[in-house]
Amino acid sequence: MTERSAILRLIGEMSRHLDRGEGYRLGESTVVSRNVHLVTSGRPGEVDVVTDSDAGQVFYHRRNQGDILHLDIFHEIAEVDHRELARAVAAAATRYVREFKRLGGADIVTATTLGARRMADYIDIQTAAGGGRVTGGLGYGRGDALRKAHLTHVHLAVLASPRDAALIPYIVMAVENELGRAGREIRRIDKVNNVSGRKTGADIDLSDYASLSDSLLREPKRDWSAPRGAAGTTNPAYLRSVLDLADEFGGIDELREVLESLHGSPTWSQLHKKLRSRVPLNQVLSRLEGEGLLECGQGVYGLTHQGLDLRDFVARNHQDIELRFKRALRKLPFSGSPGRRAVVPSSATPPSGRGSLSYRRVAAVDAGAWVGQLAVPETLVSAVVRRAGSPKALRGEFLTREDLRVYRRRGLGPLDVCLLIDASASMAGPRMRAAKYLAQHLLLSTRDRVAVIVFQEREAGLYVPFTRNFQSVQKGLARVRPLGLTPLAEGLLEASAYVRRERTRDPLLLLITDGIPTVPRWSMNPVSDALGAAKQLAKDRVRFSCIGLEPNLDFLKDLAASAKGTLHVVEELDQALLSEIAHSERRRVRL
Numbered sequence: 340m341t342e343r344s345a346i347l348r349l350i351g352e353m354s355r356h357l358d359r360g361e362g363y364r365l366g367e368s369t370v371v372s373r374n375v376h377l378v379t380s381g382r383p384g385e386v387d388v389v390t391d392s393d394a395g396q397v398f399y400h401r402r403n404q405g406d407i408l409h410l411d412i413f414h415e416i417a418e419v420d421h422r423e424l425a426r427a428v429a430a431a432a433t434r435y436v437r438e439f440k441r442l443g444g445a446d447i448v449t450a451t452t453l454g455a456r457r458m459a460d461y462i463d464i465q466t467a468a469g470g471g472r473v474t475g476g477l478g479y480g481r482g483d484a485l486r487k488a489h490l491t492h493v494h495l496a497v498l499a500s501p502r503d504a505a506l507i508p509y510i511v512m513a514v515e516n517e518l519g520r521a522g523r524e525i526r527r528i529d530k531v532n533n534v535s536g537r538k539t540g541a542d543i544d545l546s547d548y549a550s551l552s553d554s555l556l557r558e559p560k561r562d563w564s565a566p567r568g569a570a571g572t573t574n575p576a577y578l579r580s581v582l583d584l585a586d587e588f589g590g591i592d593e594l595r596e597v598l599e600s601l602h603g604s605p606t607w608s609q610l611h612k613k614l615r616s617r618v619p620l621n622q623v624l625s626r627l628e629g630e631g632l633l634e635c636g637q638g639v640y641g642l643t644h645q646g647l648d649l650r651d652f653v654a655r656n657h658q659d660i661e662l663r664f665k666r667a668l669r670k671l672p673f674s675g676s677p678g679r680r681a682v683v684p685s686s687a688t689p690p691s692g693r694g695s696l697s698y699r700r701v702a703a704v705d706a707g708a709w710v711g712q713l714a715v716p717e718t719l720v721s722a723v724v725r726r727a728g729s730p731k732a733l734r735g736e737f738l739t740r741e742d743l744r745v746y747r748r749r750g751l752g753p754l755d756v757c758l759l760i761d762a763s764a765s766m767a768g769p770r771m772r773a774a775k776y777l778a779q780h781l782l783l784s785t786r787d788r789v790a791v792i793v794f795q796e797r798e799a800g801l802y803v804p805f806t807r808n809f810q811s812v813q814k815g816l817a818r819v820r821p822l823g824l825t826p827l828a829e830g831l832l833e834a835s836a837y838v839r840r841e842r843t844r845d846p847l848l849l850l851i852t853d854g855i856p857t858v859p860r861w862s863m864n865p866v867s868d869a870l871g872a873a874k875q876l877a878k879d880r881v882r883f884s885c886i887g888l889e890p891n892l893d894f895l896k897d898l899a900a901s902a903k904g905t906l907h908v909v910e911e912l913d914q915a916l917l918s919e920i921a922h923s924e925r926r927r928v929r930l
Contacts, residue, residue, distance in 0.1 A: 346508065354504045357408075361533045362388030368525040369412045369511045373405050378491070384529035386411065391535045398496060399556045407556060408507065410495040412514050413526040417490065418467040421480075422764075424493060424517050425473035429459035431513035435506045457635075460625040461498035462510075463554050465489050469765075474621060475553040476767025476821055478853060481890060491526065493518075498556050553768035555629050563632060563645040566652045573656070581653065582664055587626065587772060590813050591653070591661045593618050597627075598650040604639040617817055619767075665809070668776070669783045704743045717744035753786040754925060755805055755843040759834045760819070761852035762795040767821035770912040774851045775816045777917045778803070782812055785925070791815055792837060794830030796823035797858050801837060827856035828865065831872035831902075835879050847928055848876065848904075849921060850885045853912060855894050866894060873901035884924045886917065 353371065356363040362372035370376055375392040378385075395407035436458065462473045467490045470480030480486070493514055499506055515525055561580040568574045585591045600613050614620050624640070627633035632646035642650060653660065701714045722742040758781075760766075760774045782789045789812060791803035803815035831850075838846050856865035860872065876883050883904030887895040892908055899906035905927070907920045 346505065349508060350505050353507065354501065357504065358501070360390050362386070362531045364528055364531050365507065365511055366515075367527045368414070368515065369410060370528060370531055371408060371410045371507055373408060376409060376411050378411075383491075384527070385532060386528055386530075387532045387534050389535065390533050394496065395556070399554070399558070401556075401558045405501075406498060408497040408499050408504075410493075410497070410507065410510065412493040412495070412511060412518075413491055413528055414493070414518050415491075415524045415526060417523050418486075419493065419518065419521060419523055421464055421466040421468045421470055421493075422477050423521070424466065424514055425464050425471075425477055427513040427517040428462055428464060428473045428495065428510055431509040432459040432462065432506065435509040438509075457621075457625055457628065458506075460555055460621065463496045463556060465494040470494070471768075472553050472555060476764050476770075478765025478767065478770065479553065481888075483890075496554075496556060555625050561630060563630065563649060566648055577652075578660070578663065581649070581660060582667060584626075584630075585660070585664055586776070588618055588623060589775065589817050591657065591664050592813070593817065595653050595657060597623055598642070598646070598653060601633065601640055601642050601646070602650075604641050606639055610640065619820060665783055668779045701744045701746060704740065704745055711745040714744040714746050718742055753788060754928060755790070755841075755846040756781055756787045756921070756925070757790040757792060757805075757834060757838065757846055757848045759792050759794070759830050759848060759850045761825060761827070761830070761850075761854065762793045762819055762821045763825040763854065763857075764822050765825075765853055766912075770853055771819065771821050773912050773914045773917050775819065776914045777851070777921055778812055778816060779809070780914075780918055781921060782807065782809055787925070790837070791819075792830060792834050793819055794826050794833070795821065797826050797829070799826060799830040799833035801833070805841060805843065824857045825852070825854050826858035826860070826865075827852065828860035828868040828872040829858070831869065831876060832860070835872070835875050835881060838881055839879060845880070845882060845928070847882045847884070847924060849924065850883070850887075851912065851917065852885070853888050855891050870897055870901045873898050877901065877903040882928060884920075886912070886920055888912070 349365075353363045353365060357371070357373060360372075360374065362370055362374065362376070365371055370386045370388065372388045372394070374394055375389045375397050377387040377389060379387075393401075393404040393407075394409040395401040396404060398409075399407065401407065460472060460474050464470050464473050464477075465480045465485070467486045469477060469486070470489075471477045495510065495514075497503075497506065497510070518525060561583075562576065563580065565574050566577050581594075585594045588594045588597060597614065597618060600610060605613075610624070611620055614623075624633060627646065628635075632643055632649060634641055634643055701717045704711075718738070721744055722738050725739075725742060726737070758774070758778055760771075762771065766774070778789055778791050781787055786807075788805040788807055789803065790801070790805040791812070793800060793802050802818055803812050806812065834848055838848070856869040859865040860868040862868055873883070881902075883899070883902040884907065885895055885899050885902075885904060886907045886909060889908055889910060895906050895908065905924070909916050909920075
């Protein structure tokens with residue numbers, strides 16, 4: 340039997356099971372279906388395929404059944420590296436299109452109109468180490484329950500039409516090869532049970548899959564068909580969608596440039612050459628296609644009718660949209676739930692205040708408040724007056740707390756806020772957008788100067804010097820591309836050195852990170868090096884606050900303590916929480 344006929348026979352058998360709404364065991368370790376899978380500890384060698392629970396509808400709230408292929412590839416109990424697996428799966432998607440056509444499948448119709456280059460964008464992965472889109476930041480799926488649920492298998496979800504069933508063997512082979520390379524044994528599945536949810540006798544708890552993700556498998560919810568309302572005015576819902584898209588792309592200028600670049604049926608290479616320094620091209624093209632605004636045919640790209648309407652709308656209303664975009668940035672977004680722990684003080688050092696002292700303004704000390712700078716003459720006068728007014732006071736202590744008088748501080752001017760942003764690969768997607776949003780929000784909602792320092796791979800750099808210029812901030816933020824490792828020590832040292840060079844008076848440094856350091860600075864231990872760099876901040880008397888995620892609490896506590904700063908622990912880095920925390924830290928500085 341030839342290679343081509345063997346592949347086609349396997350694909351045909353699997354497709355028949357999928358067409359009947361059933362699960363199929365591919366090889367020994369893989370179960371594939373378009374439904375939800377259940378594994379119970381009492382039957383470790385069996386997998387239940389729930390035939391009346393469509394994977395796309397359950398996981399991604401899609402309207403139609405059968406859009407999503409669900410694969411579970413089983414292995415020994417282990418925490419396998421999802422990043423290495425994701426790279427292997429992405430390569431397999433590209434190889435599938437190239438090789439299957441060579442084997443005689445030239446009439447292949449991919450699920451995505453963007454073809455092979457985009458196909459990997461529509462594959463999600465989850466292991467016990469994490470998950471997300473295989474071409475994304477892969478910093479998602481970090482909840483304890485979700486990771487524990489995937490100690491025995493690699494979960495994959497693929498947007499694929501029935502004619503793309505041939506992709507599955509390529510993915511399975513890539514994953515099994517990567518597991519073998521990592522020294523992990525695959526596990527045999529003895530039986531696949533096709534059952535209904537009613538027959539399982541148990542509720543299907545899929546809350547694990549509801550975590551924030553950069554997946555493109557969710558169906559677009561925006562309506563791009565009506566730029567104008569019934570009265571000929573701008574449709575508010577349409578305008579909100581434009582603002583959301585501009586926020587995702589980095590700004591209204593970036594959105595306009597992308598739409599204009601798609602004029603004239605460009606190729607991917609032409610777009611990459613023109614836009615690579617402005618936007619994350621793959622992500623942007625995938626988003627436009629997912630929204631029904633972009634199509635591709637014979638290797639060239641073009642806007643759909645709705646995409647052309649959007650381009651014209653943005654061109655005609657650019658100034659108005661930009662004004663509304665800035666107005667939205669000024670507003671403090673609402674956080675529907677607390678989402679964060681209270682500030683964890685890392686030092687007993689009280690706030691010293693930042694405004695200059697006024698020696699003409701004297702006040703009593705509030706109960707329980709920090710004393711501040713004592714006004715000695717006024718304090719002595721207060722004590723004498725108190726003692727003279729009461730015979731009993733003459734026999735007591737000469738000075739009590741109620742006698743204390745302190746100099747008040749003049750009103751505080753604008754602050755110098757430096758954002759130190761982790762731009763490692765795990766920050767890609769909504770986390771990085773939230774960090775960029777914060778920089779723009781602070782600039783437009785306060786009179787502060789804002790600077791941005793970014794650390795990634797093995798270095799840190801100044802992307803935005805202290806400024807009040809909105810365009811300068813946008814230009815600097817547009818250069819930030821999450822990738823690589825987390826050189827936290829390098830970032831802290833760069834921030835400390837920059838503050839010293841600028842000679843800013845009592846600046847506020849806000850660190851935004853989603854992980855722990857992975858690149859050392861002096862030793863072979865990146866954690867101890869980061870703590871050492873944090874001590875330099877304390878030595879330089881830089882006000883420091885860290886915003887991090889719950890799983891890294893122990894390290895973050897040590898980091899904040901070393902810098903004599905504060906710590907905010909959040910469930911996820913989102914715009915509302917970052918803004919709320921930043922403003923609370925600004926108020927703390929003013930005490």
